Amino acid sequence: MKNLLSIEELSGDQIKELLAIAHRLKHERGAHREQPLAGQTWVLIFAKSSTRTRVSFEVGISELGGSPMFLSTRDIQLGRGEPIKDTARVLGRMIHGAIIRTYEQQDIIDFADYSKLPTINALTDLEHPCQILADLLTIEEIYGVGSYKGMKIAFLGDVDNNMGRSWMWAAKHLGFQLCLAGPRAALPSEATLAAINYDGLTCTTDAAEAVRDAVVINTDTWISMGQESEKGSKEQAFFPYQVNAELLRHAAAKHSVFHCLPAYRGYEITDDVLEGHADCIFQEAENRLHAQKAILYKLATQ
Numbered sequence: 001m002k003n004l005l006s007i008e009e010l011s012g013d014q015i016k017e018l019l020a021i022a023h024r025l026k027h028e029r030g031a032h033r034e035q036p037l038a039g040q041t042w043v044l045i046f047a048k049s050s051t052r053t054r055v056s057f058e059v060g061i062s063e064l065g066g067s068p069m070f071l072s073t074r075d076i077q078l079g080r081g082e083p084i085k086d087t088a089r090v091l092g093r094m095i096h097g098a099i100i101r102t103y104e105q106q107d108i109i110d111f112a113d114y115s116k117l118p119t120i121n122a123l124t125d126l127e128h129p130c131q132i133l134a135d136l137l138t139i140e141e142i143y144g145v146g147s148y149k150g151m152k153i154a155f156l157g158d159v160d161n162n163m164g165r166s167w168m169w170a171a172k173h174l175g176f177q178l179c180l181a182g183p184r185a186a187l188p189s190e191a192t193l194a195a196i197n198y199d200g201l202t203c204t205t206d207a208a209e210a211v212r213d214a215v216v217i218n219t220d221t222w223i224s225m226g227q228e229s230e231k232g233s234k235e236q237a238f239f240p241y242q243v244n245a246e247l248l249r250h251a252a253a254k255h256s257v258f259h260c261l262p263a264y265r266g267y268e269i270t271d272d273v274l275e276g277h278a279d280c281i282f283q284e285a286e287n288r289l290h291a292q293k294a295i296l297y298k299l300a301t302q
């Protein structure tokens with residue numbers, strides 16, 4: 001594994017290996033025997049806002065012996081139009097790895113190609129692989145290692161966004177049932193479904209049907225970063241897919257509510273549901289650190 005650019009390009013075995021490393025690193029936190037990033041500088045190049053991803057990567061790099069360097073695209077020449085391939089070739093001669101949050105998936109592919117550095121997708125419009133690895137780690141902690149196999153997982157709201165696509169590929173690679181529910185216009189296209197080609201992936205406009213007997217119920221903001229101008233036109237159509245107490249009556253008796261955060265209470269999730277499931281949701285947020293340390297470890301030690 002040279003880079004971590006998407007869940008799509010991983011295999012089930014690679015995901016399982018990353019989860020196993022993450023469990024170990026979480027257990028050993030504060031007493032790591034190895035410092036695989038010693039003497040290395042890893043850059044974070046972010047074109048979008050971040051709390052969890054930035055902090056967890058900066059802390060994780062430090063805990064594995066390396067030095068993080070945060071660069072906002074507002075401050076570097078990339079933001080003034082210097083091509084990504086030139087930025088990549090400069091940084092490739094100075095640093096040891098890159099973590100990029102941006103819009104176009106092609107930009108991180110180009111960065112990896114031109115820099116030759118191990119490169120990690122910290123969220124693009126296409127995928128959010130680091131979040132899904134943290135979510136899978138959380139499922140294993142709550143329900144057991146490998147418990148996702150055959151599990152019914154529901155994702156409601158803006159399901160064809162970066163989170164939804166990473167969930168879809170994870171379902172195929174790991175063999176869980178994923179039911180997506182949202183307004184018809186927000187469901188994945190036939191082309192997307194054909195590309196994934198997985199029988200365990202279903203789509204519905206009926207929120208209750210998606211949640212029925214689901215063990216994990218996920219949601220995410222209805223307005224992803226970069227889509228702010230669509231707020232007014234989009235929101236009304238999504239209210240039937242709000243994760244609220246009434247909807248959760250359809251879920252499995254022992255269920256968990258996941259949210260990648262940041263959450264917009266009163267929109268995709270109600271305040272009472274978020275607070276009622278806060279232990280799980282903030283465990284999920286903490287697991288960003290452990291899952292990403294596993295990615296860094298794997299990229300630095302092979």
Ligand code: CP
Pocket residue numbers: 049050051052053054123131260261262
């Ligand atoms: N979930 C997530 O990626 O959070 P941030 O945008 O705060 O990094």
Ligand code: NVA
Pocket residue numbers: 123128161162163220221223224225260261262
């Ligand atoms: N879908 C959201 C995820 C935020 C972590 C976004 O892209 O803004």
